[in-house]
Each structure stands twice: as C-alpha cells, then as structure tokens.
Amino acid sequence: xxxxxxxxxxxxxxxxxxxxxxxxxxxxxxxxxxxxxxxxxxxxxxxxxxxxxxxxxxxxxxxxxxxxxxxxxxxxxxxxxxxxxxxxxxxxxxxxxxxxxxxxxxxxxxxxxxxxxxxxxxxxxxxxxxxxxxxxxxxxxxxxxxxxxxxxxxxxxxxxxxxxxxxxxxxxxxxxxxxxxxxxxxxxxxxxxxxxxxxxxxxxxxxxxxxxxxxxxxxxxxxxxxxxxxxxxxxxxxxxxxxxxxxxxxxxxxxxxxxxxxxxxxxxxxxxxxxxxxxxxxxxxxxxxx
Amino acid sequence: xxxxxxxxxxxxxxxxxxxxxxxxxxxxxxxxxxxxxxxxxxxxxxxxxxxxxxxxxxxxxxxxxxxxxxxxxxxxxxxxxxxxxxxxxxxxxxxxxxxxxxxxxxxxxxxxxxxxxxxxxxxxxxxxxxxxxxxxxxxxxxxxxxxxxxxxxxxxxxxxxxxxxxxxxxxxxxxxxxxxxxxxxxxxxxxxxxxxxxxxxxxxxxxxxxxxxxxxxxxxxxxxxxxxxxxxxxxxxxxxxxxxxxxxxxxxxxxxxxxxxxxxxxxxxxxxxxxxxxxxxxxxxxxxxxxxxxxxxxxxxxxxxxxxxxxxxxxxxxxxxxxxxxxxxxxxxxxxxxxxxxxxxxxxxxxxxxxxxxxxxxx
Numbered sequence: 001x002x003x004x005x006x007x008x009x010x011x012x013x014x015x016x017x018x019x020x021x022x023x024x025x026x027x028x029x030x031x032x033x034x035x036x037x038x039x040x041x042x043x044x045x046x047x048x049x050x051x052x053x054x055x056x057x058x059x060x061x062x063x064x065x066x067x068x069x070x071x072x073x074x075x076x077x078x079x080x081x082x083x084x085x086x087x088x089x090x091x092x093x094x095x096x097x098x099x100x101x102x103x104x105x106x107x108x109x110x111x112x113x114x115x116x117x118x119x120x121x122x123x124x125x126x127x128x129x130x131x132x133x134x135x136x137x138x139x140x141x142x143x144x145x146x147x148x149x150x151x152x153x154x155x156x157x158x159x160x161x162x163x164x165x166x167x168x169x170x171x172x173x174x175x176x177x178x179x180x181x182x183x184x185x186x187x188x189x190x191x192x193x194x195x196x197x198x199x200x201x202x203x204x205x206x207x208x209x210x211x212x213x214x215x216x217x218x219x220x221x222x223x224x225x226x227x228x229x230x231x232x233x234x235x236x237x238x239x240x241x242x243x244x245x246x247x248x249x250x251x252x253x254x255x256x257x258x259x260x261x262x263x264x265x266x267x268x269x270x271x272x273x274x275x276x277x278x279x280x281x282x283x284x285x286x287x288x289x290x
Numbered sequence: 291x292x293x294x295x296x297x298x299x300x301x302x303x304x305x306x307x308x309x310x311x312x313x314x315x316x317x318x319x320x321x322x323x324x325x326x327x328x329x330x331x332x333x334x335x336x337x338x339x340x341x342x343x344x345x346x347x348x349x350x351x352x353x354x355x356x357x358x359x360x361x362x363x364x365x366x367x368x369x370x371x372x373x374x375x376x377x378x379x380x381x382x383x384x385x386x387x388x389x390x391x392x393x394x395x396x397x398x399x400x401x402x403x404x405x406x407x408x409x410x411x412x413x414x415x416x417x418x419x420x421x422x423x424x425x426x427x428x429x430x431x432x433x434x435x436x437x438x439x440x441x442x443x444x445x446x447x448x449x450x451x452x453x454x455x456x457x458x459x460x461x462x463x464x465x466x467x468x469x470x471x472x473x474x475x476x477x478x479x480x481x482x483x484x485x486x487x488x489x490x491x492x493x494x495x496x497x498x499x500x501x502x503x504x505x506x507x508x509x510x511x512x513x514x515x516x517x518x519x520x521x522x523x524x525x526x527x528x529x530x531x532x533x534x535x536x537x538x539x540x541x542x543x544x545x546x547x548x549x550x551x552x553x554x555x556x557x558x559x560x561x562x563x564x565x566x567x568x569x570x571x572x573x574x575x576x577x578x579x580x581x582x583x584x585x586x587x588x589x590x591x592x593x594x595x596x597x598x599x600x601x602x603x604x605x606x607x608x609x610x611x612x613x614x615x616x617x618x619x620x621x622x623x624x625x626x627x628x629x630x631x632x633x634x635x636x637x638x639x640x641x642x643x644x645x646x647x648x649x650x651x652x653x
Contacts, residue, residue: 185375185376185378186380190380191364192441193366194366194396195366208382
C-alpha cells in the first residue's frame with residue numbers, strides 16, 4: 001500500500017463504474033462550489049448582479065472588521081456549544097449504555113421523538129418558555145421567586161440554550177454508540193488488574209469512547225457554525241452569527257457576491273478548525289494514553 | 291506453603307431472579323494446584339469463577355483466599371487475576387502497556403515495570419519487538435500469551451482462566467495447553483481453569499471438578515473422573531463409554547447376554563455403599579477386545595456390528611448386544627480389521643478398570 005503509487009484511476013472499467021458518482025459530485029457539489037467562487041468576483045449595482053470581474057468584494061471583506069467580529073463570535077459560539085454538548089451528552093450516553101440498560105430503549109425513543117420534532121417549532125417553544133411572562137417565570141414565581149428572574153430571552157445565553165438543545169441528540173447518540181461498543185470484559189479486566197472504578201473509567205472507557213467523542217465534536221461543530229434559527233429567534237437577531245449574516249446578505253441586501261464570499265470564508269475557517277482538531281486527535285492516538 | 295488450602299468455598303449460592311445459578315457449592319483448592327472446573331454451558335462454572343474473582347457477590351455462603359474472607363472485597367483488591375475468554379486485551383494500549391497495566395495501577399516505578407514486563411515477555415516466549423505493537427497486530431496465540439503475561443505480572447495467588455483456549459483452532463489449542471502446563475509448573479501459582487472440554491481438563495489439571503446445573507457432581511483426579519465417575523452424566527461427559535444395565539447381587543453382576551465364569555467384580559471397582567439391585571457396569575471402549583473361537587475372558591458377550599468409524603489411531607465399532615442395547619468398542623487401527631457392518635462378534639473384557647455403580651436418584 002505505502003510507497004506504491006495508486007494507479008487505479010487508469011483502469012477504464014473502474015472509471016466507468018465511478019461515472020455516476022463523478023457526475024453526481026460534479027453536478028451537486030463541485031459545480032455549485034465553483035459558481036460560488038465565481039460569484040465572489042462580481043459586483044452588484046442597484047440590486048442587480050453585474051458580471052464585471054473584480055476583487056471589490058474581497059477587498060471589502062478584508063478591510064472591514066465587522067465581518068470578522070461576526071465570524072469570531074460564530075466560532076466562539078460553535079466551540080462553546082461543542083463543549084457544552086459533550087459535557088452534557090457524555091454522562092447521558094454513559095448512563096444509557098451502562099447504567100439504565102432496562103430503560104435504554106424507552107429513553108432512546110424519547111430522545112428520538114424530541115430529535116424528530118421540527119427544530120423551528122421547538123425553538124419557538126423555548127421563546128414561550130423563556131419569555132418574561134413565560135412558563136419558566138410563572139413556575140418560579142409559584143415557588144416563591146420574584147417575578148421575571150429568567151430574563152435571558154434575546155441574549156446569547158438563549159441562543160446557546162437553543163443550540164445545545166437542538167444539537168444535543170447528535171452528541172448523545174454518537175457517544176452512546178462508541179460506549180456501547182466497548183466490550184464489558186475490558187472493564188472487568190481493568191478492575192481485575194486492580195483499577196478503581198474511576199481508574200477503569202479513565203484508563204479504559206474514556207480512551208475507547210474517544211472516536212465517538214471526536215465524531216460528535218466534528219458533527220456538532222459543523223452544525224453549530226451553520227445555525228441561523230436560534231440566533232434569530234432566541235437571540236433576537238441582536239448579535240447575528242455567520243449563517244444569519246450570509247442569509248441577510250443574500251436575501252435582504254441582495255448582494256450575492258458578498259454572500260458568496262462570506263460563505264467561502266466560513267467554509268474555509270470551519271474546515272481549517274476541523275483539520276486542526278483532527279491533527280490533535282490523531283497525535284494523541286499515536287502517543288496512546290499517558 | 292505447599293498443600294495448604296489457598297481457596298475455600300463454603301456453600302455458595304447465587305440466584306439470578308428465579309434461576310439458581312449456583313445451588314450451594316463447596317470446594318477447597320490447595321496451594322499450587324491446577325484445578326479445572328468442567329461442565330456444559332450453563333452449569334455455573336463461569337458464575338463460580340466470577341464469585342472467586344469478585345465480579346459478582348454470592349447470595350449466601352463463604353469464600354476465603356489464603357485464609358482471608360473475600361466476600362465484600364472488590365475485585366481490584368483480591369489476590370486473583372483472570373484470563374478472560376475473549377482475552378480482553380486493551381486495544382488502545384501497546385503490548386508493553388497491557389502487560390504492565392496491573393503494576394502501573396499499583397504505582398510501581400516505571401523502570402521496574404519495564405524490567406518486569408521484559409521478564410514476562412521472556413517467560414511467555416514472546417518476541418521483544420512485540421512490546422511496542424498493539425494487540426490487534428498479533429496472532430491469536432500471541433495475544434493469548436500477552437493476556438497470560440498481564441494476568442501473571444502482579445503475582446496473583448490465584449490465576450483464574452475462563453475458557454481462554456475455547457476460541458482457538460485445534461492445533462494452536464494443543465500448543466497452548468502444553469504452554470499452560472509448563473507455566474503452571476514453572477511459576478507454582480494456583481490455577482483455576484474453567485472449560486467445557488473435559489479432555490482438556492484431564493490433560494491439564496491435577497484435580498477436576500465436574501459441574502452441572504449449579505452443582506458440583508464430582509471432584510477428583512483425572513483417573514477418578516475417568517474410571518470412577520459419580521454418575522452417568524460424568525461417565526458420559528468424557529468420550530464414549532458403555533453403561534451396561536446389570537443386576538448386582540453381593541458384588542456379582544448378571545445381565546442377559548453377559549456371561550462370566552465368575553461374575554464377581556473386585557471390590558475396588560465397585561462404588562462405595564452399593565446395595566443389591568439394578569446397577570450399571572461401566573466399561574470403557576478400549577477395554578473390550580474381540581475373542582477367537584475358544585478364547586476366554588472374564589466377561590463375554592455377543593454383539594452385531596452396526597457402524598465402523600476410523601478415528602485415525604484407532605477404529606471405533608458401534609454394535610448392539612443380544613438384548614438390543616448399544617455397545618461401543620475401540621481397537622488399534624493398525625490391527626487387521628476384524629469385522630464389518632452386519633458381522634456377529636464374540637467380545638470379552640477383563641475385571642479391571644470397569645466400574646459398578648448406581649445412577650443417583652434425580653434431585
């Protein structure tokens with residue numbers, strides 16, 4: 001395998017077999033991407049797209065801090081969301097895979113139902129819950145709290161709450177699968193070797209669950225970078241994130257070249273973060289647990 | 291101290307819901323012994339091993355290791371070490387890390403661990419370059435040796451083996467059986483070996499404990515189990531055997547189709563406390579030989595051959611006696627085949643290594 005150059009692309013039979021996939025990839029991935037790149041070199045005038053090749057949009061982006069502030073805010077929100085999801089999902093997944101085996105399927109069905117319910121609906125549900133006169137404050141007042149203690153609606157806190165809520169099930173299921181796949185006798189072997197419950201968890205369960213944690217992190221990061229519903233509905237659009245900015249640029253400002261450029265920037269940064277993460281992860285894997 | 295009991299099990303019971311996995315098991319194992327727990331699936335042998343290892347707690351009974359009561363002591367603090375059926379090598383650790391893991395948990399100095407791991411590698415006859423490899427990069431037999439090394443590095447008082455050889459192919463199994471025997475001799479640790487393969491148990495163990503349905507049927511040396519089984523289950527569990535229904539009276543036997551000049555069975559081949567009445571006479575297939583026209587034997591019977599199997603070194607004949615009961619016997623393969631299917635034969639067997647006993651009343 002290594003050292004030898006793969007010449008399978010010269011195999012005519014293989015090329016024919018790969019054709020459907022190549023056509024699909026080109027039509028639905030490569031072509032739109034190239035069009036997006038091409039768009040960034042155009043300009044708009046009076047809401048009309050002008051096919052005049054120029055670097056206007058790019059100089060605009062690199063000269064204005066505003067876009068980068070939003071991008072930084074988006075990354076911060078996404079990474080925070082990843083961390084929160086992992087912190088919440090891991091214990092849930094661990095309990096699901098190891099502790100509550102009897103109710104495992106019931107819990108899974110409940111999570112799946114929540115997951116399948118439309119995100120827009122759930123997000124608006126949170127608005128009703130978090131509103132100053134909403135369900136949360138009403139309940140708290142009933143047990144003796146002063147009125148309107150929960151006052152986070154239309155702040156980043158509410159946005160984060162919505163993001164974590166909507167993305168959590170991805171993390172739970174991905175991590176659950178990796179913990180569930182761990183052979184129980186490995187844990188017994190750790191106890192047998194003299195490990196306390198904590199050591200067995202730290203030395204065996206956690207390292208073996210790492211692929212699931214990694215997959216969940218990447219999945220949630222990519223999804224979180226692209227959220228626009230939560231910042232708009234729960235965050236009140238006060239501090240927009242990249243996806244919302246892109247949507248506005250396309251729809252409200254009808255500035256397609258700028259929208260395309262912002263899309264590319266977001267994509268590049270997201271891919272870069274994932275690659276960086278990947279590198280750290282594989283480094284650790286090669287070193288093994290310390 | 292050699293000969294001292296290292297493991298004492300007193301009347302251990304374990305239920306899983308309504309299912310009785312262990313119905314009051316008592317067993318004493320001496321220091322340095324190689325004992326095998328044998329029985330079919332679901333007989334409770336693995337459950338018993340789990341109680342010893344501390345992975346499960348019995349519902350009642352007592353268990354002590356080297357005089358120390360062990361109930362309530364977690365697995366991590368028991369002086370036992372288990373070799374798992376699926377080996378349970380940590381896939382994310384190298385061979386060296388796997389073997390050294392028990393010492394690392396005991397906070398042994400890293401240099402000392404490295405030296406001990408190397409000594410174990412040598413004892414297990416593994417190559418040194420394997421130290422930095424991961425378990426999945428090793429063959430089944432090598433993984434087995436790594437698992438053994440990991441279990442023995444902490445110098446346990448009891449090494450518990452939970453059918454570690456059952457997943458291997460026959461050839462490798464033989465090699466590792468010899469290896470286990472050698473290891474047991476060289477380190478002198480007490481081995482408790484669980485297997486469903488009685489032949490393996492007879493080959494390896496000093497003492498064999500045959501179990502069925504959560505009970506111990508018989509504990510004894512390989513010869514006891516083979517020649518003086520406690521009941522038909524034990525008798526039939528190892529290889530083929532013949533259980534001829536006879537009528538016992540004052541140590542003498544009689545059965546239709548069975549003739550003998552002196553039908554008495556020597557006392558050493560009679561189960562203790564056997565009373566007169568219907569009984570079973572166990573005759574191992576290799577004791578039976580065909581007789582020439584006027585040749586005599588202690589016991590003589592006539593059969594008709596129904597099947598002939600070549601077993602490599604020996605040829606096995608299945609036949610029926612004149613009363614219709616089956617009889618199986620084996621002859622060395624090199625000898626001229628004396629009979630074919632359908633032939634009538636006159637057979638004889640001697641008054642030694644047979645066993646007269648009665649089937650235990652079902653509990």
